[in-house]
Amino acid sequence: MELTPERCYDAFIAHDARFDGRVFVGVRSTGIYCRPVCKVRTPRRHMCDFFPSAAAAEAAGFRPCLRCRPELAPGLSAMDASATLAHAAASLIEAHLAEPLTVTILAARVGVSTRHLHRLFLERFGVAPAGYLRTRRLLLAKRLLTDTRLPVTEVALAVGFGSARALQSAFARHYRLTPSALRARPVRALEAGTLDFELAWRPPYDHVRLLAFLAGRTIDGVEQVEAGEYRRTVRVGEATGYLAVSPGPTALRVRVSASLARVVPAVLAGVRRLFDLDADPLAVGEALGALGRDRPGLRLPGAFDGMEMTVRAVLGQQVTIKAARTLAGRFAAVFGTPIDTPWPAVRTVFPSAAEIAELSVDAIASRGVIARRAQAIISLAGEVAAGRLTLSPGAPVDATVARLQAVPGIGPWTAHYVAMRALAWPDAFPEGDYGVRAALGMCTAAEARRQAEAWRPWRAYAVMHLWTRLGEENPS
Incomplete structure (x- = not known):
């Protein structure tokens, strides 16, 4: 959708949350810039300038509104x-x-x-x-x-x-x-020793389906979904701690342990990735057409820790989701680090890439993992620890997918699944995936690839819709 000044002003008048984070409004009479959802008295059109980012508004000399707080706006995902x-x-x-x-x-x-x-x-x-x-x-x-204080x-x-x-x-x-x-204002504290944040999204947002996806793939000891709340341990550099995420009316509520205060930017960025808060449902819906019509708020689950998610993906090759959870939980329990959290079921920090790279094949295989997969995990961890492989958004996608497939035991499906989640690549497409082909009528991989051309550059979202459709048609 082209964001003309007239369309931006209409969104500002309507306080349209779909445009939140996509456009910022500078008001010349006050020198302040706002989000489209700001409830201040709407200025006349000729007093408004429109900007594609908060940074652009500030570069033009505007200061952030203290009421709508531009720092709380959703981020942006790649639109082309x-x-x-x-x-x-x-x-x-x-x-x-x-x-x-x-x-x-x-x-x-x-x-x-x-x-x-x-x-x-x-x-x-x-x-x-x-x-x-x-x-x-x-x-x-x-x-x-x-x-915070x-x-x-x-x-x-x-x-x-x-x-x-x-x-x-x-x-x-x-x-x-x-x-x-x-x-000047008091800060609400959920409990002693925590920091409390809200992270906004653009509507519609299907938190229920996203949380169900994560719940089916949690790593025991590291993650838990309980009573609609996602909980996990966290490691960022040398800092360790925990976080909890629960849904609110227009944003996620995120509780972070105070031990992570120095790495808050990385923690909040990880939550945004995991819950795909920067997605633009308008752009995705336009590309997916009929496929996305019944579930317009469906998101692409990301990864808080790319190495952790990739290990989980490798362990899940050619086994059921339940079996993969068992293997991943066993892996974390043996090789992870125990920490204290408010929840008895979440007490283990997943091992770092450097720690995994030092393991032996026999040590991993003794936990029920096929030796070939154990070697693949160690090889991947060595690449990440050495800085030759980055498993997070910002990494060059084609080069990363190629490097992943160069590791013995890593095929196209795993590489593209990692691209979908760890790299948050919206156009990743594991064309040979059984669920994708089944949802499309058990077509061949080549036919799946042909049909998916219409969904570019959001094919990864199409995959989520196909998986969800298949699961709802075959709940058993």
């Missing part, structure tokens, strides 16, 4: 092939705000020149990569200052400013605020 690299770099920014990122580092990670990345960001987000990075850091800092110094370090003084200077320069000005 030309935007893919820009979104890959944006995903890296979201997950690594605390690190010393530069445009050169981002360009190298997505495999393009700095000049090309600069051009792609201007086309997609209306601002250069450096400006986008600065705005994401400022907005997350604003959120942490508003919603973390010390200003910890907030500064968590979002990559390096010091409280640097954060204060940036706030004064860009927002004309001091950090303390955002702490």
Whole structure:
């Protein structure tokens, strides 16, 4: 859908949540920019400027609205092939705000020149990569200052400013605020020792089906779905802890252990990936047509930890989902690390790639895993630990799929399944998948591929619809 100024203004008047995060409205009379869902008195059309990102609005001199809080808007998913690299770099920014990122580092990670990345960001987000990075850091800092009682110094370090003084200077320069000005309101705490956040989505959002998908594939000890709440242990770098996610009317409620405060950007980015919060149902629905009509809010489950999800996928090759859960839970119990959480059934941190790479084939095989799969898991972990393979959004898809298939024991199905979930690649398509072919009338892989051409660039969403359709037609 083309976002003309007239259409953007209509969405602003209607407070249309479908446009939340896709467009931001700068009001010239106040110098403030808002989300389309903002309930402030609507300004006249000639007083409004429209921007494709919060960063573009800030680059034009607008400051974020303290009422609708642009930092709470949903993110963006790739809407066409030309935007893919820009979104890959944006995903890296979201997950690594605390690190010393530069445009050169981002360009190298997505495999393009700095000049090309600069051009792609201007086309997609209306601002250069450096400006986008600065705005994401400022907005997350604003959120942490508003919603938590973390010390200003910890907030500064968590979002990559390096010091409280640097954060204060940036706030004064860009927002004309001091950090303390955002702490006038009391912060709601769910329990001692936790941080509480909300992550918005664009409607419609089928949380029930997504949670059911995750519930069927949880790793015992690491994850749990209980009473509509998703729980898991977390490892980000050297930090470990836990989180819980439950649905609200327009957003997910995320509770994070205070032990993860320094890595909050990576944790929230992981939740967004896992629950596919940045999807654009309008764009997906237009491409899928009749296939997606009955389930317009169906999402593509991602992966909080790409290595963990890939191990689970390898263990699940040619066995039932139940058997794969048993193997994955056994693997985590033996090779993972115990930690304390509020839940007796969630007490194990899945082993890191470096830890898995040090295991022997015999050690894994002794837990009921076929030796060939055990070797594949160790080989994959070694590639990830060495930095030769990245199993997260932002990795070059074709090269990653090829590298995965170069590992003995990893075939096209596993590689494309990993691309769907760990890389969050919306056009991944495991054409030989039995469920896909069965939902299409037991056609051949070639015929499945031919039919799927109409669903580009959202074929991975088509796969989810086909799997869901098959499951609902054959619930046993």
